[in-house]
Amino acid sequence: MKSTIADGIHYFGLAGFPLAVRRVRTDTENRPSHPHDLTEIEHSHDFCELVIVTKGHAMHMLEGSPFPVTAGDVFLLQGRQKHYFYERQNLDLINIMYDPDKIELPEGELRRMPGYCAMFMLEPNYRRQHRFASRLHLKRVPLARVERLADEMERECEKDEPGKEVALRAKLLEMMVYLSRAYTSSDTTEAHALLRVGNVIGALENDYSRDWKLDELLNIAHMSRSNLMRVFRKATGQTPIEYLVRLRIQKAMEMLRNTDLTITEIALEVGFNDSNYFTRQFRRILGESPRDFRRAKA
Template identity: 35%
Template sequence: MNRISTYRDLGLEPDFIFNIEKCPLTEAFSVHSHDYSELVVILDGSAVHIIEGREYPISAGQVFFIHGNVSHGYKNVDRIQYVNVMFHPDQIVQLPELKLLPGFQALFYFEPFYRKEMNFKGMLSLDGEQLASVTALLDTLLEEYVRKSDGYRLMIRSYFTALVGLLSRCYVQNSGFSENRALRIAESISYLEEHFTQPLTLQELADRAYLSKRQFLREFARNFQTTPMDYVIRRRLEHSCALLRNEQLSVLQVAQESGFRDQNYYARQFRMRYGCSPTEYRERHKRGDSGEGGDF
């Protein structure tokens, strides 16, 4: 039976869902799931990881990310030691610059999604030097979490962001681009995140993912539950909210710098998403009442 645990079971506060443990596993761990995400780094030993009904071997140096509400467990355990980081991504991993890293997109979004289809060949495996660097960061995180000195939440977010950045680099360094489907699509999404204010074509994004336009549309919808165009519009609107706070820019300039060539089209899209015009949003922000559209 799948045992379900929650962040409350760990005694965590709703506004800071984070826990880190370094522990040995001496026996099988039954299949379970939880309402938080989990980053696992295997330090030593070996076992068989069971995830969503599939099994694959794990050993020292392997890193994998598990989304919330995904069932998994361990069997055939042989002196395994690992670090388990349990967290809420929206609270801990906040820097938008991470989305520009193909390795981040691949490791934390696409590899978990394509895990079965790729037969677990997209997993991150660190070499000895990489594992030592990652372990050092994990030890620092663990020390901050245990001591809980002044500003420990800030330090945890900072060190964890550094850890995610390092793992993202390692993923690209250690993966064969042409053979790794998750990384190919991640490269295309990272390009989109970096250039969403510029003209983009479906063909360009599909080419970067080494897919046909039809395949890219299907894969994009599976991962983001929307179309590439709707995704780009949402990113442009989010960006425009930040620009609207600068009163030196006209609404036309905001529209153009956000990637909209037509101010009327921009205004219609803005109202559909936020329920007000760009000018009204600017006035609300000026009064300190930016509403839902102001929180990103």
């Protein structure tokens, strides 16, 4: 099957805010629900797509693996993941499409929630291994709450009034927080496994200046060293310690831009006990010294 790419320009417009809401409804002939509806055509995106199944059921082919979906399922499709739906039976979807690189989401704050780490970072990578059992499945009342939020976002997109961008970003964040909290209450074994790693990421984000020891992270995750390393690296592309170092450098960059603290003071503030080590790590990651970074941003 030939795959196509769903280009964000068709949903956001040339200069539009990079967030759109599209509904897919299944009739007897499975006709497209909107322009550029690729529901039954294998495709990938150059953006993220939050899928909310509100009615019916179908099979979902994702990266060559078939998974059944049904009303109440909510999951994130990251960019470049090939997928399509087939054998649709009264299937209704809400697709919330957004470009995380352009919408300026507070990722650092979101990652403080274990449920966000599990649902939005880990679950997309472990979907095939878990046979989709780690997805979020909402019961009727929370699903109705999510539908209401999606309705509000859709109306905001259609009105195109001043303040639209602020309102849409706020509603997307409200949706993410609600879903992340719901994921924390998931009762599947697979979801619990992802939440354990989400707890580690959340702990690092919440207390990045702490002198963390690997044994402490293992206790938080209730996992062996090898399992934590494997799962963490698959989710983030880094070891927990490298993740922590980069997180500290990110916080240091903010302080270099926005405060008059000395390099040594900033190093200590973000968790480095040795300013020389801080400078070496800063240069390794960014290719320049903290002093040069501050001077260039002045």
